């Protein structure tokens with residue numbers, strides 16, 4: 001592969017004449033835009049310890065009242081992109097959000113899609129499109145694009161959850177904005193109970209649900225039970241993983257990011273294939289090791305780490321008597337829809 005001409009090889013007056021006309025020579029940047037063989041991600045394998053971030057998040061509760069924060073969040077920022085970019089990967093944003101007893105995060109809606117993976121505490125809820133979704137550890141609550149959502153807390157202990165949004169992508173597309181709203185009226189809803197049995201969907205008088213997001217809350221008790229049932233039925237060579245889907249269509253629960261839960265049996269090591277999308281691993285329960293490229297992270301419960309695309313990752317359950325449970329967020333739906341998905 002030849003070396004291409006550099007910007008500094010060009011006469012200064014020629015470069016100035018190009019700039020004046022809003023023109024840029026391609027060849028000095030061509031190799032960076034189209035690197036040989038595979039991308040060079042800015043996303044860096046990064047580990048966020050919950051033990052380290054928790055006291056800082058609780059201090060934010062003392063330092064900044066909810067009225068001054070609206071959403072009290074510490075962003076899990078990837079240093080490879082620069083912390084000020086506040087992104088975990090090219091398309092994913094991660095934040096740890098704190099809501100204290102009695103607090104209220106007012107209603108709004110926005111173009112980016114969000115999900116909440118609850119990390120600790122009980123008694124908080126998110127009202128999404130009028131449906132009140134209780135929040136307990138391991139529950140997944142969707143707040144898809146355009147749907148009103150607000151957070152309240154009737155319990156007596158702090159509640160923390162992990163927000164995952166496709167904000168960096170939607171912002172890059174210049175399509176990111178929000179609208180403030182009034183407190184929502186809660187409507188009677190069967191919520192997650194309407195889709196509690198796989199293979200069965202409600203069809204009152206032969207009608208399927210018409211909503212694009214029929215299921216907004218995936219309770220951890222159901223997810224964990226599904227993983228344990230799969231583990232009991234499968235051979236030990238088979239990975240125990242489920243995907244959060246739209247129960248009406250079977251498609252990914254949201255359009256841009258994908259969400260899964262993974263169980264590692266006691267002592268199990270799982271080598272993940274090298275794939276194009278970046279991925280985030282959040283440990284719901286247990287103790288694990290994540291090897292991502294050259295990096296090895298010891299993960300305690302509620303720790304989070306991220307892996308760039310095109311990078312080998314291996315997950316190991318460090319406990320030999322109890323399973324480990326991961327929540328995984330990744331960019332697979334986006335890559336598949338755009339036709340750039342690869343597994344090597």
Ligand SMILES: [Fe+2]
Pocket residue numbers: 108109110114149
């Ligand atoms: Fe929001």
